[in-house]
Amino acid sequence: MKGNLETQSVISSAVFSLPPLMFAAYNIHAYIDPGTGSLIIQVLIASFLGALFLLKVFWGKVKVFLNNLFSQFRKGNG
């Protein structure tokens, strides 16, 4: 448990010690404060989540393709 906490702490320090200057300061015109920490974590995780999302969409298409293929195969055998 302690090891896990330490590992997490090291990762957190590494991630969050990146200077804010690296990240976007966007043309934010919303009336609600998006929060610096919230924007930075969003920028950090979004690219990775975007890649996961693309994989998910791709895998969904593969599944549909395979399902269609098998159903045609079954119809052909029937």
Next chain:
Amino acid sequence: MANLNVAGSFRDPSGFLFLQDGIIYRQVNRVYKEHYDHLINSGLYKSLVDSGLLIPHEEVDINYAKSDNTYRVLKPEPIDFISYPYEWCFSQLKDSALVTLEIQKEALKYGMTLKDCSAYNIQFRKGKPVFIDTLSFDRYHEGEPWVAYRQFCQHFLAPLVLMSYRDIRLNQLLRVYIDGVPLDLASSLLPFHSRFNFHLLLHIHFHSKSQKHYADKPMRKEMIKKRVSLTSLLGLIDSLESLVRKLKWCPKGTEWDDYYISNNNYILEAINHKKQLVSGFLDRISPKTVWDLGANTGLFSRIASKKGIQTICFDIDPACVEINYLTAVDEGETNILPLLLDLTNPSPGIGWENEERTPFLKRGHADTALALALIHHLVISNNLPLDRIASFFNKICNSLIIEFVPKSDSNVQRLLATRKDIFPNYTQGAFESEFGKLFSIQTSEKIKNSERTLYLMLAKEA
């Protein structure tokens, strides 16, 4: 002409809500012109309204405007009863979160984004959550992050994961924190194993650490380097959606969720007779709205709702409200709204000047209130005097269907088993006398196979 701004509508410079002659209007300020026109002209408004996700409105005469900087005045479809997230059960908050994410995805298709993800922008209409803030949409420019990400996590995600992972009652934190549950608090309250859920680790635990780390470090706006692509934004929303969708809470183990099953006092004949009496009393007074107080899972509320009466069921037990809501969803019921409420401590006014969120007693009035198997809990368990209870009911309804449960009833005996009986005035005579001061008793019927009596009363004019 009665004309006043709605107390909770002042933060957004895009516009505000106001009441005129009892009708609610929304003023759109000129500063929001570009965004409003895009919402309407792009087809996003039509798409969201057609799919029941956004409240429809009609544009009315600009002369209704309250100031010179007005671009449009809208008359949104009214909501029957305004409820707040701390009055919702787990699945109501979860469905509201999913609707918010669905709207954000749809908005992105039309080149817009949600700039405001407050849970207070959701209300229940015809049994389903609907987004009510028409001015929460801004033009989306590729590369921009989602400005409402923090708000979504605080208003929806944090309370939902706390309810699911720790304790169902933690949604009450929303009553304390008007801008959602602080993420550092959520992170510290969550069990350690929640860190093994990858999406939760990112959106709550890492998010909270990031907020803490950058709390006193301003971001320099001119140093733009990294952007959030549309695909990345969709990935972020997909991650939140799959996390919310997988959150579960099973309604069981609370005091009241199996009341009708386990309570031997409620034999079938008594329940059926009580149902007949309630139905007959409702037919006699034909109310348009019914509030069932202490509704449990809505067994008797449905007598009203099945007659086409707009019915709100209030109960203190999150499991009962959850079961009631899930039943309403399964059955496609459109005129029943289960809500979580402790009658002895109803939702207060909160926010700026205690006015941003309206207290329970100022949010409406019922034609008829049902108070079945309730009064003994108020008197015996909460030491409430009969005259105070009668006064409360007189404030909230025009007519009252109330069940008197005498001391000899086994349920009352159970309540008295562990405490001293300091209620010599809890008698049927005293009940009729106190309620008779504020109500005229129309009729009363003894419920078969029980010692209980059901009354129909009409409130006297103040």
